[in-house]
Amino acid sequence: MAEAASVLDGARYTGFVTVADAGLRGMITLRGDLASDAVAGAVKDAVGLGVPGQRRVHAHGDRAVAWMSPDELLVMVPYADASEVAGKLAQALAGAFATVANVSDARAVFTLSGAAADDALCKLCPVDFAQLGAGEIRRTRAAQVAVALWRSGEGEVTLVCFRSVAEYVFGLLRNAAAPGGELR
Amino acid sequence: MLLLTCPHCGVTAEETEFAPGGEAHLKRFGPGSDDDAFEAYMFNRKNPMGVHFERWRHAYGCGKWFIAARCTVTLEVFGTYPAQTTEPPAGIVETIKAKRPEWEGYK
Ligand SMILES: [Zn+2]
Numbered sequence: 001m002a003e004a005a006s007v008l009d010g011a012r013y014t015g016f017v018t019v020a021d022a023g024l025r026g027m028i029t030l031r032g033d034l035a036s037d038a039v040a041g042a043v044k045d046a047v048g049l050g051v052p053g054q055r056r057v058h059a060h061g062d063r064a065v066a067w068m069s070p071d072e073l074l075v076m077v078p079y080a081d082a083s084e085v086a087g088k089l090a091q092a093l094a095g096a097f098a099t100v101a102n103v104s105d106a107r108a109v110f111t112l113s114g115a116a117a118d119d120a121l122c123k124l125c126p127v128d129f130a131q132l133g134a135g136e137i138r139r140t141r142a143a144q145v146a147v148a149l150w151r152s153g154e155g156e157v158t159l160v161c162f163r164s165v166a167e168y169v170f171g172l173l174r175n176a177a178a179p180g181g182e183l184r
Numbered sequence: 185m186l187l188l189t190c191p192h193c194g195v196t197a198e199e200t201e202f203a204p205g206g207e208a209h210l211k212r213f214g215p216g217s218d219d220d221a222f223e224a225y226m227f228n229r230k231n232p233m234g235v236h237f238e239r240w241r242h243a244y245g246c247g248k249w250f251i252a253a254r255c256t257v258t259l260e261v262f263g264t265y266p267a268q269t270t271e272p273p274a275g276i277v278e279t280i281k282a283k284r285p286e287w288e289g290y291k
Binding site for chain 2: 054055068069070072126127138139140141146
């Protein structure tokens with residue numbers, strides 16, 4: 001069997017911010033009633049985390065759960081575990097009004113690292129980055145495509161987009177982070 | 185530029201993060217209705233100078249529909265609310281009346 005690979009295959013660019021393809025990440029979309037015990041229980045059992053409140057990300061080690069909309073969560077796990085975790089979630093929610101889908105291969109993930117990561121991103125996204133706190137996920141656009149981003153560490157932002165536009169997004173980020181384009 | 189607050193995810197963003205969906209609170213006239221009612225539903229839209237109610241979708245964000253009450257002259261936004269309602273909520277109407285005493289009211 002062919003081995004799975006992220007679309008940019010580990011590409012990296014260093015300008016005034018470092019932009020790196022974060023590689024494969026297991027991602028599961030869960031839609032349903034986020035206030036229900038069924039969803040809370042299924043998520044807790046599958047990844048050991050609670051259901052995040054509005055626009056929050058709960059992360060622990062290599063697992064995370066993000067609030068995507070009032071009826072949607074994004075569950076993140078190591079790529080190799082995604083189908084097993086998705087199966088577990090689907091089984092736990094079999095009787096509930098909910099859907100579970102393994103979307104790992106439909107996404108690309110980037111990390112931007114450096115103190116000026118916000119300066120590169122604010123050229124692309126209509127977001128007031130000064131207002132974006134730790135533990136908050138922001139769904140927005142980068143130039144012409146949808147992205148989701150959050151602060152994943154000290155001076156680091158993780159950005160997720162659709163795999164089909166990953167080349168485009170990498171081009172955008174590279175351009176935004178190019179030397180000479182610093183904002184201060 | 186419009187700054188809108190999505191009532192579903194609480195994000196305030198500029199209008200390029202949203203997609204406009206035209207006039208809000210339309211009543212649908214479908215099969216069985218008379219031609220005039222259907223024509224009005226299909227084609228006739230308000231085009232007010234002043235208070236207006238519009239549908240918007242948080243297209244690049246949470247993906248949900250909501251309604252914005254705003255002024256077409258000044259771009260002031262009086263408020264936003266979820267789309268699952270057939271008329272403006274009382275709180276929004278009150279806000280508009282306080283700011284635009286000459287407003288004739290919804291309808
Ligand atoms: Zn929203």
